[in-house]
Amino acid sequence: MQRRDQLFINGKWVAPHGTGRIEVIHAATEAVMATIPEGSARDAEDAIHAARAAFDGWAATPPAVRARYLAQIAKGLKARVEELARLIAGEVGMPIKLARPLQAATPIYNWRLVAGLLDDFHFEEKVGNSLVVREPVGVVGAITPWNLPLNQITLKVAPALAAGCTVVLKPSEVAPLNAFVLAEVIEAAGLPPGVFNLVTGYGPVVGEVLASHPEVDMVSFTGSTRAGKRVSELAAQTVKRVALELGGKSAAVILDDADLRAAVQGTIHACFLNSGQICSAPSRMLVPRTRYDEVKAIARQVAEGFTVGDPLHDVSLGPLVSAVQRDRVLRYIRRGLAEGAELVTGGPEAPEGLDQGFFVRPTVLGKVEPRATVAQEEIFGPVLSILCYDGEDDAVRIANDSIYGLSGAVWSGDEARAIRVARRMRTGQVDINGAPFNMQAPYGGFKQSGNGREVGRYGMEEFLEYKAMQLRQG
Numbered sequence: 001m002q003r004r005d006q007l008f009i010n011g012k013w014v015a016p017h018g019t020g021r022i023e024v025i026h027a028a029t030e031a032v033m034a035t036i037p038e039g040s041a042r043d044a045e046d047a048i049h050a051a052r053a054a055f056d057g058w059a060a061t062p063p064a065v066r067a068r069y070l071a072q073i074a075k076g077l078k079a080r081v082e083e084l085a086r087l088i089a090g091e092v093g094m095p096i097k098l099a100r101p102l103q104a105a106t107p108i109y110n111w112r113l114v115a116g117l118l119d120d121f122h123f124e125e126k127v128g129n130s131l132v133v134r135e136p137v138g139v140v141g142a143i144t145p146w147n148l149p150l151n152q153i154t155l156k157v158a159p160a161l162a163a164g165c166t167v168v169l170k171p172s173e174v175a176p177l178n179a180f181v182l183a184e185v186i187e188a189a190g191l192p193p194g195v196f197n198l199v200t201g202y203g204p205v206v207g208e209v210l211a212s213h214p215e216v217d218m219v220s221f222t223g224s225t226r227a228g229k230r231v232s233e234l235a236a237q238t239v240k241r242v243a244l245e246l247g248g249k250s251a252a253v254i255l256d257d258a259d260l261r262a263a264v265q266g267t268i269h270a271c272f273l274n275s276g277q278i279c280s281a282p283s284r285m286l287v288p289r290t291r292y293d294e295v296k297a298i299a300r301q302v303a304e305g306f307t308v309g310d311p312l313h314d315v316s317l318g319p320l321v322s323a324v325q326r327d328r329v330l331r332y333i334r335r336g337l338a339e340g341a342e343l344v345t346g347g348p349e350a351p352e353g354l355d356q357g358f359f360v361r362p363t364v365l366g367k368v369e370p371r372a373t374v375a376q377e378e379i380f381g382p383v384l385s386i387l388c389y390d391g392e393d394d395a396v397r398i399a400n401d402s403i404y405g406l407s408g409a410v411w412s413g414d415e416a417r418a419i420r421v422a423r424r425m426r427t428g429q430v431d432i433n434g435a436p437f438n439m440q441a442p443y444g445g446f447k448q449s450g451n452g453r454e455v456g457r458y459g460m461e462e463f464l465e466y467k468a469m470q471l472r473q474g
Helices: 041-059 063-078 081-092 096-117 149-163 177-189 203-212 225-236 260-276 289-303 323-338 392-399 415-423 456-461
Strands: 007-009 012-014 021-025 032-037 124-127 130-136 139-143 166-170 196-198 218-222 241-245 251-254 284-288 342-345 363-366 383-389 408-411 464-470
Touching: 007 041, 007 177, 032 177, 041 130, 041 139, 041 166, 041 196, 041 203, 063 081, 063 096, 063 149, 063 177, 081 096, 081 149, 081 177, 096 149, 096 260, 096 456, 139 149, 139 203, 149 166, 149 177, 149 218, 149 456, 166 203, 177 196, 203 218, 203 225, 218 225, 225 241, 251 260, 251 392, 260 284, 260 289, 260 383, 260 408, 284 289, 284 392, 289 342, 289 363, 289 383, 323 363, 323 383, 383 392, 392 415, 408 415
Parallel strands: 139 166, 139 218, 166 196, 218 241, 251 284, 251 408, 284 383, 363 383
Antiparallel strands: 007 012, 007 196, 021 032, 124 130, 130 464, 342 363
16 A cells, blocks of 8 residues: 655645545555545645746746656656556556556657647747737646546646646545656656646645635636536636536437447447546437337447456456445436336446446446436446437437537448538537547537637647737838
């Protein structure tokens, strides 16, 4: 068991002001795998002051130098990739064969990607008689979730540092160990003191200080819509910039000319990735009413092909992150059945032979009504709802019948038709026929899925302010 006793503030590992401890629970064994400091408001304030003191110097650091630091951090993370994969597999429950490429290697790629952006990014341009410059927004409070912990940290911290901002990071207390590894790598890379700071703790304490403190210029938050609203309320008091990546209830629209087996299989695999603990998961599968029986048969076969078990073994589905999350998902399954859904496969019982660990059966609910609870609320587990539609317009109407708008998918034998339908969906991204995620395209949501964008150049632009300097002509 690990014991982390210190926070990383102003370039040093320091003892927290309080004595509280937070236990980190292994998702598969329910054992305590580590304890970390329960940071206090004073710890958060110390980190903010350090970031403020470091800001002017870091903002003035040439982009090429900032890029070298980021590349060095990527190199340091690569040297610890197996350690990170195993840590996150334990913290979150993702099978190790997926945790290596997705939880450990993807953040490394993104650190390198952001470093490369600085090679030719234009921080200033002439517009008429104005010199328009782009400057770092200032001190950034980054509040990150547990489901893809290191990558969500990376998508905030790397572009913020590249833009010239200084950062105070509060990672999820549920999956924080990877953040300590990152802090060690940043320390070894020699980043100037105060440029990056790590304070662990609970959202209502550390997170609220970051969101409300007048010396924090921007808060970037990923998490639930409920918590995102609270962050916005606090941030509004100082009119700081806010970027929010919140919940989702994404729809995969399978049109009547699609390859049905490929579409159903692709949707289920995307929905069940990380045991469904992905905010962009296509948890609603919209199918032609006349094809429901075919879809149901394929869905049952695909879902029952998932092997559930210890994430360090050769399985395709691990546990959920916590007992709280497991119990929440089971309540949703029961609610769906009580509201009239057909149980295609799975259900609220524990998987056979897995009485220990936070496991849930891969579950498919059929004939779900568009206004049913399981069709409207984010479940965040391996639960797929099948909804039937009558015609293309009806499919688009149902897909858009949500407070969320983070992601979506369209499957069709005619790509032009799929794009036409995708254009009508009120959501931040749409996958066409199972196309892969693009790490250079913007990621973010419409409606109550948030505001702002992450990933690639678009993510770095979130951390920059415009300044126009009017020049005399002649």
